[in-house]
Amino acid sequence: MLSCKTQDKPNILWITIEDTSPQFIGCYGNESASTPVIDKLADEGIRFTNAFSTGTVCAASRSTIITGVRTFKMGTGHQRSQYPIPDDIKGFPYYLKQLGYYTTNNSKTDYNIANEKDFIKEAWDESSNKATWKNREKGQPFFSVFNFAESHQSRTMSWTFEQYEKHVWDHLPEEDKIADDAFDIPPFYNDTPEMRKQFARVYNSIKLTDNRIGELLQKLEDDGLKDDTIIFFYADHGEGIPRAKTTGINLGYRVPFVVWFPEKFKHLSPWKIGKSTEDLISFEDLGPTMISLLGGEVPDYMNGINFFSDNSKENNKRLLLSTDRVDNGLDLVRSVTDGRFLYSRNFMPFVPEARYIHYLEIADITKHMRKDLNHNKLNAFQSRIFDERPYEVLYDIENDIWEEHNLAENPNYKSVLEDMRQFMDSTLLASKDVLFMTEYSMVNISETQKAYAYRLDDTKYNFKEIYRVASLSGKKGAEVTKTQIDLLKSNDDMVRYWASIGLMSQDKSLLEPYEKELNEALQDEYPPVAITISAMLYKKFKSKSSIEILDNFAKSDNWTLALMSINYMLYFQDRAPFEPTIEALLKNENLNWHVKSACLDFMQSQELRKAI
Known part of the structure; x- marks a missing residue:
């Protein structure tokens, strides 16, 4: 060469x-x-x-x-x-x-x-x-x-x-302009004249x-x-x-x-x-x-x-790829591809693909999608992107370019799935992925240290154990639930946090036997755990004590805690108890812009719900 x-x-x-x-x-x-x-x-x-x-x-x-x-x-x-x-x-x-x-x-x-x-x-x-x-x-x-x-x-x-x-449009010569009916629309969108009007923007x-x-x-x-x-x-x-x-x-x-x-x-x-x-x-x-x-x-x-x-x-x-928080939208996904298949592990599967991100929510195309969803005008594929995600997906990206068919549970692709899981696990463990740390802690440690070096110190950041617990997230069942409940007693803040994240995906019936342990966790000294457990208890049990905790953290001067609390609120079926708090926050001229974005998404979606 x-x-x-x-x-x-x-x-x-x-x-x-x-x-x-x-x-x-x-x-x-x-x-x-x-x-x-x-x-x-x-x-x-x-x-x-x-x-x-x-x-x-x-x-x-x-x-x-x-x-x-x-x-x-x-x-x-x-x-x-x-x-x-x-x-x-x-x-x-x-x-x-x-x-x-x-x-x-x-x-x-x-x-x-x-x-x-x-x-x-x-x-x-x-x-x-x-x-x-x-x-x-x-x-x-x-x-x-x-x-x-x-x-x-x-x-x-x-x-x-x-x-x-x-x-855009006014800068194109007439012969270059692409009409609304001159292309195929991706099948995860409802093919209507209004959606075509919006989607033509991509081509032009x-x-x-x-x-x-x-x-x-x-x-x-x-x-x-x-x-x-x-x-x-x-x-x-x-x-x-x-x-x-x-x-x-x-x-x-x-x-x-x-x-x-x-x-x-x-x-x-x-x-x-x-x-x-x-x-x-x-x-x-x-x-x-x-x-x-x-x-x-x-x-x-x-x-x-x-x-x-x-x-x-x-x-x-193979390549390891990643996505994390985008503006006000929390997430953590790690993916592996070999060019033919793509495997994604959703470590926060209770957040849908179409998660609330203000820069997307202000768009007419998103508003139309949510309106059609609320009027039951979307088919199963189109509405699925607003649902909780599987904790892992496997797509044949060569033959299924719009990623409609999840092959993760198809036995014919078991070896592909296991190979990609193993590659992801070994790569992340070797890299000591520092983004499994909460942003609340990232902000704190960055005042005196650099995350790049911090992650390498096992006495400070025990990634092997953190990743073991995070890898339970999205998996359901009595045994997993008990393990996650027991991990709420860990001395490691990040381990307790990922245990609480995992509990978000468990069914109500599996959580009921642990009422005492969960109520104790509401008082966890590490705020991200208290916030997450509060969100889980409100979502599953309409816990009144959780309302006060989430409200208080939403008003926090620490933007990472306020953002976490409001993000959880966005996915509650009944948000009415939190509306006064969000309205009050929006009157604060000095509100952190990530937090403000989440508050705006909250109010916009509330208005859409009320209109329906």
């Missing part, structure tokens, strides 16, 4: 787009999509069919892209969190600068870390919405990123239709994105640089629609990914030009690949592969 060390150094252009699944790109088989620029790159380059974001939302995904370190090692998996990371972990463009590259970023950063300004300054020569390759020294190679927001979730669903028209937003990419490539050619530049194109995670972005399934993780080589550098490609490859790659691999390709030494803390190497296929046979 040739290296750039002995060749003229190529320029590198990264074209990143937002919130897009390959199912909506022409070169990935969608004949309704209009993406000629992307399709041409793929026809002349290499199209990856098994490229995966390591997360399902932008900030968490970019954290891994820029550092080459997984979020569950650094604690950077929660959207809009800013915890400190080790000083020696740098943005990978820093290492390209040491190789003589001029590094530019136009313009999104959003890396989900503390001290982001210093981090950005060290990584990039330019980082702004005006950054370009033009300011480099004569003859200096460049690494330039251009991020296009035209396909972002704001355009595809969350902005008002009028804003979408202003920022991607069409505008394709046009913008064409304009950038023309600038590259006009500057006489295309013949010296390797081009990468990819999206930051799955489509910005309900049940894709933010959701721990294939629709949230899989991304379009293309690499284009000029004639001068085709010898660097281990793949046949103009073809597709099934090689598994993830965002953990991007930094190491760039550093290796351009002749640098990959730092030890980066564990991804150089997917340009000849043995990359052997090194990446």
Whole structure:
């Protein structure tokens, strides 16, 4: 395998787009999509069919892209969190600068870390919405990123239709506009004229994105640089629609990914030009690949592969993927894929796929879905995404692209299921996933320590035991229930927390014999346990004492505790006792924005229920 060390150094252009699944790109088989620029790159380059974001939302995904370190090692998996990371972990463009590259970023950063300004300054020569390759020294190679927001979730669903028209529709020539009846709608949506009106936003937003990419490539050619530049194109995670972005399934993780080589550098490609490859790659691999390709030494803390190497296929046979809190929506999902199947373990299965996240709830498409649900207009598949999830799912993502059929209990796939479980268990245990810690504790420890190092100290963070208990979550039965009740006496706060999380999924009849133990747990000195047990007792038994506890924590000055309490309230059938508290909180002008988002979701959904 040739290296750039002995060749003229190529320029590198990264074209990143937002919130897009390959199912909506022409070169990935969608004949309704209009993406000629992307399709041409793929026809002349290499199209990856098994490229995966390591997360399902932008900030968490970019954290891994820029550092080459997984979020569950650094604690950077929660959207809009800013915890400190080790000083020696740098943005990978820093290492390209040491190789003589001029590094530019136009313009999104959003890396989900503390001290982001210093981090950005060290990584990039330019980082702004005006950054370009033009300011480099004569003859200096460049690494330039251009991020296009035209396909972002704001355009595809969350902005008002009028804003979408202003920022997307009105920028498309008439011949480029895609009509409401010009595509197939995914089967997990009710196929109505109103849903088609909303879903057409996806196709038109991607069409505008394709046009913008064409304009950038023309600038590259006009500057006489295309013949010296390797081009990468990819999206930051799955489509910005309900049940894709933010959701721990294939629709949230899989991304379009293309690499284009000029004639001068085709010898660097281990793949046949103009073809597709099934090689598994993830965002953990991007930094190491760039550093290796351009002749640098990959730092030890980066564990991804150089997917340009000849043995990359052997090194990446399976990928571990993850999703955690997104804005106000709590969750913890870990997934494994081999490209053919995707296995997801839902550690909070009582939260549905369509969980309350304010940026999704304000969208007309979500409002229509919830309205149709309440009027019994959805079929079983369409309504299922609002139900509690199985604790594990297995999808054949090659033959079931919309992930309708869960194969986890199908005996024909037992060996696949067990293989993926084992890979997930061994990988997480080796990594000591720090995001199994509550965010309440993460905030506390981050004041004096970095989560990256904290997780490695077994005396502080006994992940082996924590994971053993967390792995019971979602499993039902008398024996599991008794084990979880007994674990409420553990000396480890995190063990008790995961025992309480597991009890959320147990049937009322299995919990009734443990009334004494559960009432004692209401007074647990670790707040996340008291909150979770209160939520469980209210949900299962309408416990009056739980109302007061949840109300008090919802009013807490600690935003993590307030958010946890209100999130539980969102999934109660009877929320009336909590409505005065939520109304009072919304009058607080200084309310944490995650907490405010949860309160707004509470009130909006209450109004929808009352209207029904």
